[in-house]
Amino acid sequence: MQCQAVLEERLVRSTSPSLLTATVGQRVLSRLDDGSGCTSPERVITLWTEEGIRNSQEILQTLDFPLEERVSLADLTLALDNEMLVSGNGIHQAALLSYKNEIQHLQ
DSSP, X not given: OHHHHHHHHHHHHOOSOOHHHHHHOSOSOGGGOOXXXXXXXXXXXXXXXXXXXXXXXXXXXXXXXXXXXXXXXXXHHXXXXXXXXXXXXXXXXXXXXXXXXXXXXXX
């Protein structure tokens, strides 16, 4: 229930939708959601590792997600979105916008 409260607080505080939230809703990786708006870090790490990301654990830590606490999917969405926006990497931004466009088209 604590994750749900964190999620609700984050949604209330968010004044403008991010690139991801405007496309996929308030959180990514919703298939990992246990109904509380959160998941375990292990599940995120496992999914990313299965998809070929070798440093999944380090990525979560770099994004300031402790490995001992549950991960708010809304916070993860915002953190990933912010990283994409501030990276200045045009290729990453083009990829994100291309996927965003495709998701909108398929909805």
